[in-house]
Amino acid sequence: MLVRSVGTAIALGLVLGATSAPAAETKPAGEAKPAKTKAAKTKTVAASEAGKRALPAARLDSLRADLAAEDDAAAIAAATALGASGAANAAEPLAELLAAGAAAGRTEAALDALGKLGGAGALTAPRVFEVLDLYAGHRAPEIRQRAVKALGTVKDPRATTTLLARLGDAAPGVRASAGDALAARRDRVATVRLFALLKKSDAGAASPLAALAGPDMIPQIAELAGSVDDGVLATTLGEYAQRGDVPDRLRLEVVRTIAKLAGAGATTALVEYIASVPAKDDRPSKREAQKLLDERETVR
């Protein structure tokens, strides 16, 4: 076959040079300022450890060959293995596969694997961002969603722009994944668009907005009562109340707002809030939530 005479490596090399996003502006992942959260610190440590871990060259070549083989099952297994390795050099063959293009099964497996590597802090190459950024605009929603999830793990500030854009995606799953990724990255710039989604009763916006909203946004969110789905609003407010950085007097108002909402979603939000507070913690908002919950049950 002609392509074999050209050589897959050459072709892939050509293809890898094809991604057009400018790499010059890329800030090396190692230089990105880590978030000051506990989770972020944990991830930084993981990334550091991943950086030390690398697959042996022979193993890497074998997996790379499997990725390009005609056997789909073998290719998917190779992608899974690369993702599970947590190795810093495992991303490269996956990115090559995506850059060269593949059928849906391999593409999804490669994106999932990159997501796993990202979770382990092992996505550092700028090329990975470029490939994921490209696939975040893929026509198939299930592929976009996987790309968005993986992109969220990339320590590259350019990812924020793409994730914000995907908050406007037509597919709810993609929007939800973009919101989750932005929340995980603590990108507060997303709150405006997440609030716009909440106004459309988009369930996927509830948790990310709850995670990112500042106290000044809570009155705006509460004012949506009656104009958006009660369940979505209750989830947003309920998850906000569970945050550790919220003053209890604000929580008090939040639980009262939740109690005014109709439906099982509001009850669930109150129950989950109460459950989230340690038993020995007798904060006023917890007592109020319990009282309001009792009243709801009495009414029922």
Place this chain on the structure above:
Amino acid sequence: MSGARAYACLAVAVAAAALSACATSPYKRAGNAGEVATALARSQPRPPAARSLAFLVLEGAAGPRVAAYDLAASRLVWTQPGVVTTRIAVGGDIIIHGSNAPVAAAAGGPAPAVVVARDIGNGAVLWQHALASGERLAGYDIDANAVYLVIQKVGATQRGTTGSVVALDPRTKAVRWQHELPTGRVAGPAVRGGLVAVPVDSQYVILLDGASGSELAQVLSTAEAATFVRGLPEGMFYGSRGVFLLAPSTARGSRQAPGYLLAKLPAFVRPFYWYDLYRPEQAQYSAIDRNHILWRVAVEGDRARFRDDTVVVHDYRFLFGFDATSGALRWAYSHPSDAVASTDTGSVIAFVSSDGDIGAVDRVTGARRYQARLPGDVVRAATFDADGFSPTLPAAEAGAAPDVVATLGAIVADPDKRFPDLKLFAIDEIGRQPGREATGKLLEILGGRGLPPLAVQKTSEALAARRDTQSADLLAAALRVHADYAEGRTAPPIDFLARAVAALGPSGRSVWPELVAQLRQPETPTPAAAQIARALIATGAEEAIPALRDFLTMYRADPAHDADPSALIAVTEALLKLGGAGDRRLLLFVAEEPHTVAPLRAHLVRALGETDPGAVRTATRD
């Protein structure tokens, strides 16, 4: 009898029958130019009207009424109760119109027609003329000397039906004269300067002396039916599909005559120059009064041309001024509500709307020249007696000529769904207008919602056809809009915009970033992606090569493109045309890689071979 002899006998019989018919034909005088010239010489054109009146047919809570409105003074002169069934005609110091006879209506039978004459000064009924049993009113006209009624007496058979013209004294209803017409197939008359014209038997117009009723001449319209006659200060006219100036040269009317007029008009215009006076329903106020051509004529001897080379089309809420020769749109005017009647006074187009707006626009520029309002009434119809009315608004109120592009854009955006053809015309016309404003308007139309697919298609074609190289930035701005669920925004019509960019050729190259951004959007439909690739080729946008590579590699193995590989094929074409040796190698890889969708592989093998087989061989050796 031999065949030849039988044929000869038949020919003789036919000739004899023809001669017999000629001998008895009532139209022996038809087409006699000399007689027409004599008749016209006796005709004295009426002096210009010293008044500018609109006679309004009102309805609403106060019941059916007739009113006179003084345009010059902007005031209602009188209002009288009354039912108007057929169009008001004005002449001298009276008006006449059709009405129903209340007695017969009360008896439960069909109401016979009644001609009502009213005093023009106060609207009081002067007299009523009820038609006899078996009579049908074909039409009427009026001048200062008489009321002329064309009456059809319906017989048991078509041959038994007869027609006549009756002249009544305008003040007393006394019969001045009666003229029997040669046929029962008769139409409504027109009078000008004492000459009464009556269409008969479709092709003929009989000219009568208004003073005596004697027949002066006959006109034969050879080219088209003569369904109307119309008296105007500048001449007497007849015609149907077009307009003949009555003159010796049109005594035997043909379209080659110098007095024949036919305006060049766009397809949406109903070519209606005047009422078909053979059709009784057109004697009534109807939709025809809201959708017709307004015209006046400049006459020089036998020659005629549309005055100012302009005809105006009244289409319900809209007025359009057209160059009668080229069909080019000169101006457009849009009114908020339907104009129920309009007239060309020779200076302005005056109109009355259903909700009581009375207005006038300049017949040459479309600029507003008059506005008044009759509050609280529903105007069903109107007749003008305002020839020469030439108002001027005070400087503070005078409007500039309406912006054609803005007016046409408003027509397209109008939610009124009665005018699909008009909207298409408006789109076409915007496309013909020069300048960025027109390009911007077309883009605005394309970006709008709720436009029928045909209108979208037309807009796209107009946008591409204008090749407005000065407005590439506008296309770029339109393409910069992306679909966004959070912001409730849908994608622009990318394929149409890309087509417009492609039409610019190299001048559209600056739009490549926006095209590439749309190519990367997941919502961009496959046909649009293909069109983007074509636009990139047309503009020579080599800067887009990396994005084309990305698209190709990302989707080359996507089974979604198996059924419709058009976008992938267009992208490969773009890479072949814009790219270099490296891109050919990439295409070679894609062609040979087994996961590439089959139709793309097949296309690539063929395309690579056709474009440069040598390069393929070279690439394989590298």
